[in-house]
Amino acid sequence: MINLKLAMAAMAMLLLVGSDAQAELDNQFNPHSSATNQVSNPKQPGRQAQASKPGQTRTSKQSPATRAAMAQATKPEIAKKPHQLILQVNSNDPAMMNLTLNNASNVAQYYRDLGEPVSIEIVTFGPGLHMLRDDTSPVKPRIEVLAMSNPEISFKACGNTQENMRKTESKDINLIPQATVVKSGVVRVMELQEQGWSYVKP
Template sequence: MSDPINDLSRRGFLAGAPAAIGTAAPAVPIPASPHASHGIVILIDRNDPHVMGHAISYSANLSKHFASKRQTLPIEVVANGQGIDIFRADRSQLKEPLAAVRQMYPNIAFSMCASSKAIAEAKENITIQLIDGAQLVPFGIGRVAELQMKGWAYIHG
């Protein structure tokens, strides 16, 4: 079985990147940017480390691709349903790569579905903390639809 962290490193975008892990940031809704009429939204809706690793790799590679064309494009990775584990401080297997991506590519945002979080909290009888840099949106799939309606490209992780 492959190791998602090493798979990400082998893709090259984490080479030499710091691997600091921060503390969980306060979870606040991300307002829709009135100026961002073009961007890329990546949906993660499965608790599969391979899929999650690819989605994070996609975000970094897309950022590098557009930077090579002297363009900065907003990219948002949205975790919904079972995919919220990627941004959970207690469960994410990708904390270090996510921290590195956040530091290297400030145009990439991480969003977690607040509805999915509330369901998981009720089921597990715990309070879920988010990894550093992840924020809540009211409904993950609603966030994806909202961004698509603004002209953002959609990628399913």
């Protein structure tokens, strides 16, 4: 009788241990946990599908430095604004005339070395018209040489002064070939200044 009770107790123990072991195995291999995770995060499959959708490419963010470099590379080159200078001569003084030619030559050479455009206009009126007169100019040979090597330098003669000299001297007032007549030397200086030219009086 005792042996029968022991045998039944042993069988009960085996059954209990076996059910616990089976439950452990079920917990290890049961996919319920992964399904629960998917249910608790229903958006995740959509993201994965969207990320893996064919034909779509992800764009990476660009740093400000990269965007600036790309903009600079595609930016068209802007032409440099030319420098513009007016030099006035209103005195029949050879020293002043030579000083004006020196200034014009130096400015032209300075910007030529920099590779920047420059325009220089020497405007004569009053007694300064002698600088461009063919018969009285003390600097005529120098102007001829300077004009050949410096096309950015031009010479303007006042038409009013030329007419007044013609009346006073009772003869035509011929100018050197490098000179161009303007109606009024003073008005020419004023108009160029209004256009933004720099003005220098020796």
